[in-house]
Amino acid sequence: MIKATSFFASLALLSVVVVSPVNAGDFSRASEQTWCASPNECGFSYDFVEVAFINSISAGGADSLAWTSTGGPNESVVDQMKGVNVQFTKSIDLDFYGVGEFYNTDGLLSSQLGNFNPANLIGDRAEFYYYRVGLGYHHAVMQTVDFTFEAGGLYSNCESSGRTQDEWGWYVSPGLRLSVFWGTELYGNYMYENFENMDNHRFDGGAVIPVINCVSLKIGGRYETTYENCSLLAGLRINY
Numbered sequence: 216m217i218k219a220t221s222f223f224a225s226l227a228l229l230s231v232v233v234v235s236p237v238n239a240g241d242f243s244r245a246s247e248q249t250w251c252a253s254p255n256e257c258g259f260s261y262d263f264v265e266v267a268f269i270n271s272i273s274a275g276g277a278d279s280l281a282w283t284s285t286g287g288p289n290e291s292v293v294d295q296m297k298g299v300n301v302q303f304t305k306s307i308d309l310d311f312y313g314v315g316e317f318y319n320t321d322g323l324l325s326s327q328l329g330n331f332n333p334a335n336l337i338g339d340r341a342e343f344y345y346y347r348v349g350l351g352y353h354h355a356v357m358q359t360v361d362f363t364f365e366a367g368g369l370y371s372n373c374e375s376s377g378r379t380q381d382e383w384g385w386y387v388s389p390g391l392r393l394s395v396f397w398g399t400e401l402y403g404n405y406m407y408e409n410f411e412n413m414d415n416h417r418f419d420g421g422a423v424i425p426v427i428n429c430v431s432l433k434i435g436g437r438y439e440t441t442y443e444n445c446s447l448l449a450g451l452r453i454n455y
Contacts, residue, residue: 271444403420
């Protein structure tokens with residue numbers, strides 16, 4: 216896991232270093248201000264960092280750790296996980312931007328599925344790490360609507376009771392950003408994630424509301440099909 220963390224951190228740092236000089240000029244669509252007098256004056260910035268609290272609840276286990284015993288594959292179910300979600304974007308030119316996401320959640324193992332049910336696992340905690348790095352493209356459908364499309368690589372790691380499971384994968388994600396009034400933004404996107412042993416369909420949506428210049432409040436929701444996982448996110452977006 217340390218090796219993977221270092222790899223993604225290096226990629227993120229390299230993207231910022233490489234694209235910063237390219238992004239030195241003025242942009243017609245990427246506005247530096249986060250709020251404005253009317254929607255027609257608003258632009259969409261692709262230079263920001265978001266930090267949010269995430270709370271996940273799932274009927275199928277918000278995040279599950281699977282392993283194989285003599286009785287076959289089994290899962291330790293975690294019904295609720297909490298943690299932190301961090302996302303960033305960095306504009307490269309008029310149409311492209313780099314994107315990254317990291318979240319770390321943990322929760323109490325509530326039950327065991329299958330015929331392998333060691334009692335000493337119940338009451339333990341599971342911790343989940345998720346990393347995403349990719350390249351995005353945005354296009355102005357209207358002055359107040361941007362279409363986005365992202366693609367890149369994934370890495371996930373789950374640890375519990377001395378066991379660990381990690382997987383690599385890739386993703387594609389179309390989405391929309393809509394400026395509604397005085398800098399308030401509505402967003403929505405779909406993400407298809409393909410890991411080594413599973414695929415996942417993820418839906419994100421919410422609002423970004425200006426608080427002060429360059430700082431906005433973000434409130435959003437997320438649904439993932441793999442574990443019927445519903446998440447609430449609340450935090451801040453900081454434009455730079």
